[in-house]
Amino acid sequence: MKKDKPDPNSVKGISRRNFLKGFGITTVGAAVFESGQATKNLKAAGLLNVSDSIPIEGAKMILYVNSKEYSVHIKPKETLAEVLREKLELTGTKTGCERGSCGACTVLIDDNPVNSCMFLAVDAVGKQITTIEGVASDENLHILQNEFIENDALQCGFCTPGMIMSSLAIIKKNPAPDDEYIRKNLSGNLCRCGTYPKVFQAVIKAAKG
Amino acid sequence: MIKDFEYYLPKATEQALTLFSKNSAYKAGGIDLLDLLKENIVSYDSIINLSGIDSLDFIDTEIDLKIGAGVSIQKIADSQPIQKYCPALSESASEIATPHIRNIATLGGNLCQKPRCWYFRSKDFDCSRKGGKVCFAIDGENKYHSIYGNQDGCAFVNPSGMATVLTALNARLQILTKKEIKTINLRDFYYLPAEKLTCEHKLNDGEILLSVTVEKENLLRKNYYCKIKEKQSSDWPIAEICIIGGINSLGNFENVSIVLGSAAPIPWRMIKEEKKLEGLQATTKYIGNVVESSFSDANPLRDNAYKVKLFRTLLYRGLCSIAGLESER
Numbered sequence: 001m002k003k004d005k006p007d008p009n010s011v012k013g014i015s016r017r018n019f020l021k022g023f024g025i026t027t028v029g030a031a032v033f034e035s036g037q038a039t040k041n042l043k044a045a046g047l048l049n050v051s052d053s054i055p056i057e058g059a060k061m062i063l064y065v066n067s068k069e070y071s072v073h074i075k076p077k078e079t080l081a082e083v084l085r086e087k088l089e090l091t092g093t094k095t096g097c098e099r100g101s102c103g104a105c106t107v108l109i110d111d112n113p114v115n116s117c118m119f120l121a122v123d124a125v126g127k128q129i130t131t132i133e134g135v136a137s138d139e140n141l142h143i144l145q146n147e148f149i150e151n152d153a154l155q156c157g158f159c160t161p162g163m164i165m166s167s168l169a170i171i172k173k174n175p176a177p178d179d180e181y182i183r184k185n186l187s188g189n190l191c192r193c194g195t196y197p198k199v200f201q202a203v204i205k206a207a208k209g
Numbered sequence: 210m211i212k213d214f215e216y217y218l219p220k221a222t223e224q225a226l227t228l229f230s231k232n233s234a235y236k237a238g239g240i241d242l243l244d245l246l247k248e249n250i251v252s253y254d255s256i257i258n259l260s261g262i263d264s265l266d267f268i269d270t271e272i273d274l275k276i277g278a279g280v281s282i283q284k285i286a287d288s289q290p291i292q293k294y295c296p297a298l299s300e301s302a303s304e305i306a307t308p309h310i311r312n313i314a315t316l317g318g319n320l321c322q323k324p325r326c327w328y329f330r331s332k333d334f335d336c337s338r339k340g341g342k343v344c345f346a347i348d349g350e351n352k353y354h355s356i357y358g359n360q361d362g363c364a365f366v367n368p369s370g371m372a373t374v375l376t377a378l379n380a381r382l383q384i385l386t387k388k389e390i391k392t393i394n395l396r397d398f399y400y401l402p403a404e405k406l407t408c409e410h411k412l413n414d415g416e417i418l419l420s421v422t423v424e425k426e427n428l429l430r431k432n433y434y435c436k437i438k439e440k441q442s443s444d445w446p447i448a449e450i451c452i453i454g455g456i457n458s459l460g461n462f463e464n465v466s467i468v469l470g471s472a473a474p475i476p477w478r479m480i481k482e483e484k485k486l487e488g489l490q491a492t493t494k495y496i497g498n499v500v501e502s503s504f505s506d507a508n509p510l511r512d513n514a515y516k517v518k519l520f521r522t523l524l525y526r527g528l529c530s531i532a533g534l535e536s537e538r
Contacts, residue, residue: 054216076216076256079243099244100310112283112312118243119313122216123258166308187442188307 066134103189155193278317373470491532
């Protein structure tokens, strides 16, 4: 794009992405705590038993995501995908079909892959949630991520976070998965570019270490 | 946009009963409910989540096979006793939807889900099942619709893979009402459109499905289950069959129970064929004769006559499998 043309995604020098990010921070204000602190704060405020009944307008509660505690206001009707993306700013989780068919929104709940678009955020309270942001450790990519790169297992990349999450569940459960096992357990993830063979290859290589 | 609702997480079934009010809904996994809420087919003032109730999540094989309504489909697929005592049930469970959905969806939800008919699932079609006057499927796009029970103003197919197998196994349901725990035979649980047009089953508002029981005598019999899909990976069935039965010491069929899925608004029992098979010598010739004379009473619609062919093949293969014969089809 030429420099003199205005960026359609930019308003007065603010890119659309940064604008949305800023908006999220100022209006929603989810707080991240190191493990334990948020629970203490909520206990002190007498809010911990709130999950037994939650009013229409929602309530503040704690989500455990990628080994961190997030204190966040959740309405009963909000899905986990919405809360992760729009309130916690964990936008690595993608929403595609919004009906549990495509798997782009796959996250792990207690190590099992689920469609976060078909999962109420309030139902995730008290459970361990892992999103694509929690797969790499510090600066090091997870072996699965490396094998996806090495094996060229993505084209447009939209399905990739979901593919990685389902693949992670596969290698956690089965250290030596065969092709059939991988196909069956990735059957909830659609790739419109059709990169399946390379994804299967990447998972087999990652499992072998 | 989903309409706002209140949310409850009871810890016991009795508490869940008292929380139910006029415009409430129970949910377990919530997959079907969320789908309906997102499409604005339903809306509720309060939703009561039953998945915090531990007493709904069990598989008991001590006398009969008893499965809590809150057990996930994946747990049913993985259960070793179920794989041993009724392999058709674990096979069916492992074929349902995707791994993601199987981890969340429950037995109770699978049995009670609403029709998958695309006219029913679209708010823009005021179809007979939603209280309107017309079934758009009968004269419309009906490739995935019913070939039986479709002459009374609605042509959806029962979407429950668990129901196909559990009907063949003659399972019973235990249902908690405000007054009692009642038992309903799964074979009597679903309504045909002729009986009730806007309601699929006998679980009334405010009642909780507790468990499903298969009696001991129906376990460890010969099982056959097959689901035909358009896609090789996860998909809804276009035709499904479960046959439970036996062969006696003379080599004759005995107590055979045949149920078709994705054929009718209820799990469709082939009672006539069951009777013909009783005491019949289990040879490919006799099986062929029974299959040839079957399905003459089906009523395929414009786009789904292919199902009759599929079901014929499935019936032939299934009966051969029960008889321990090589299928030629």
